[in-house]
Amino acid sequence: MTSLVLLEFDAAGIKQPSRSAVAAAQKLGEVHALVAGSGLDAAAQAAAKLPGVTKVLVADSPALDHLLAEPTAALLLALAPAYSHLLAATTAVGKNIMPRVAAMLDVQPISDIADVVDADTFVRPIYAGNGLATVKSADAKKVITVRAASFDPVAADGGNAPIEPAAIPDLPSVSKFVSAELSKSERPELTAARVVISGGRGMQAGENFKLLEPIADKLGAAVGASRAAVDAGFVPNDYQVGQTGKIVAPELYVAVGISGAIQHLAGMKDSKVIVAINKDEEAPIFQVADYGLVADLFTALPELAAELERS
């Protein structure tokens, strides 16, 4: 029984959510990894170093740049016969591609797994994480996305897998990449950060997110937001932590001016330590916070920045 994991990568190597997907696949047996796009030498080398990967397939074609769903799904469909399980991380890329592959294979995908019970049985959150469903698939082949926050990623090196070119089928050209506007930030990515500090509607305006920055700088934290803050237009949607945004599980999560709606808790309640700063002492966020500070964030944040600066 061998699994194939579609990897995402950037200049820094294989992305952490993909390394978590490899960790999930290891629970199922042998693991092969796939990198797709063009100019893949560095990515293939990085994939070969992932512990537990026994083969790296390289699909080198400019049509696979940016991992558009239509050609990438066609590639996975062509590779599928050799594999029992096809996996990717639950990211914008994985969510876009994997259900498409599943339908082509006449398989019901298993989205966002949080645990592997056996080769057919998986645990996945439903209703914003208010329930954990154990589901058993009757499909011969499984198509899976992996909740990165639920699996410790494999290390970035330690392995030495052989690299082989993948046979590339005819790829559809019904879609085209035009451009990407990625948020430029020196900070870690939300889903990979050890510390996350998020602001909510209580921040009152986008410019007030600046108050989080000195604290994020000091703690090496990523900056996130609640859906309410995104809806209010304070920050872009890629900041969103929650059921309909990103799922994070950092060592430390600091929720500032966030009331703690179900949809937000769904995205952060697996964090190791949660801090809440809110002026409403009845806010539901305090029910999940390890440390709660009832305070006006506009005085507490500068104080916190100063306190961290001092020591």
Next chain:
Amino acid sequence: MKILVPVKRVVDYNVKVRVKADGSGMETAGVKMSMNPFDEIAVEEAVRLREKGVATEIIAVSLGVAQCAETIRTALAMGADRGILVETDAELQPLAVAKLLKAIADKEQPKLIILGKQAIDDDMSATGQMLAALLDWPQGTFASKITIEGDLMTVVREVDGGLETVTVNLPAIITTDLRLNEPRYASLPNIMKARKKPIETIKPADLGVDPAPRLTTLRVSDPPKRKAGVKVGSVAELVSKLRNEAKVI
């Protein structure tokens, strides 16, 4: 251009759903049901395209129990022209829904199908992508902006690090993200008007689809509970606790 908008009846987003005592599923009896929030965004986008003269007819489709007609009625009140209810008491999973929707699309020949990016009950985020695959159409998922010129649609997509712009040939699938639009509230006159709009009711068998689920839910359990922690009196105390007790900074 005809637009198809599938709408799902789900537990209202304000309801905190609990696991049933016997672990067989979630307790959904007697709770308030509403249209899936992302599907409201889908209906709104379709209505706006008609207001701009791009779309000519909007068909709202729902699949499931008889009460899904209410969800269709909500879409009709927002501006959809007619409805199709695929009525069944059986559990429908995204693969079956995608197959049923494909059969409807084959018959109705829409040029665009707009779906929510995920339903807030099963959180699968799969149906739109699967329908695109079955129709062999391109897909613009997690859309925050769409522009249609002739047979080409430009889609701005919400991706992990920001935004990505792609173009897709029509016919195509769109799945909606939060910032695509803000759905309107149906006005009273439009709610009254919606009562007269037609809803056709059919069965899965009429579409030649076997909707049998592929996933069996063995059990549903409560997520691990977090204990409420302590309140601290000052920022200094907070920093001290994080440093010396939790040891995370």
